[in-house]
Amino acid sequence: AQSVTQPDIHITVSEGASLELRCNYSYGATPYLFWYVQSPGQGLQLLLKYFSGDTLVQGIKGFEAEFKRSQSSFNLRKPSVHWSDAAEYFCAVDQGGNTGKLIFGQGTTLQVKP
Amino acid sequence: NAGVMQNPRHLVRRRGQEARLRCSPMKGHSHVYWYRQLPEEGLKFMVYLQKENIIDESGMPKERFSAEFPKEGPSILRIQQVVRGDSAAYFCASSPVPGTDTQYFGPGTRLTVL
Secondary structure, eight states: OOEEEOOOSEEEEETTSOEEEOOEEEOSSOOOEEEEEEOTTOOEEEEEEEOSSOSEEEOGGGOEEEEEGGGTEEEEEESSOOGGGOEEEEEEEETTSSSSOEEEOOOEEEEEEO | OOOOEEEOSEEEEOTTOOEEEEEEOOTTOOEEEEEEEOTTSOEEEEEEEETTEEEEOTTSOSSSEEEEOOSSSOEEEEEOSOOGGGOEEEEEEEESSSSSTTOEEOOOEEEEEO
16 A cells, blocks of 8 residues: 655754755655645645656745655755744655545654744 | 635534535636544545545545535535544645646644534
8 A cells, every 4th residue: 555654753953954854655656746834723735746757846935855766755855944934744645646635644843943 | 716715714513513614626626635634643535526426435434424515515524423533624625637736725624522
């Protein structure tokens, strides 16, 4: 069965520092992969997505993610974190190509120190 | 174009009561997906509907939960005889065609069962 693992439940970084959030997936074929951000009490906003092609994907708010098939990973990165980036981040994979049914990881809560 | 709308945003029910959660998809979207987010967890797929049809309800609890998406009006997720374990955030997403690549999430309804 497909699954998504986000190994880090909480991460704290200083403002201006670089960020990497880890995501590992289990899926047989080429997956459809997503990163979402959820601010407290809010819904989910799509940061970026990967379907095929270039394995380095650019998203909104200065985020990027790299698909590595050999490592079954899709890690999210940002070179310089802003205080407003503090939120919960979810990695997700479509259950079967592009079915519309997403499987989410447990989420990583990002705290930003001034 | 208004986004996906959900109401109410917050709902409080006592054990044994019924909860009705509404989701109005984006204009032109005829596919609706419901997800549940339990405290400290990621989102879990519940059900996928098109207008007047349930396409996939593999994530719905077997009892007390039902969903509909009538020809006119919003999609409704109904929970009968609520229990404390139903306390969660319920999100819906909509898309114009089947698939995750065009899916947009609503702000969610936070259900609290006393």
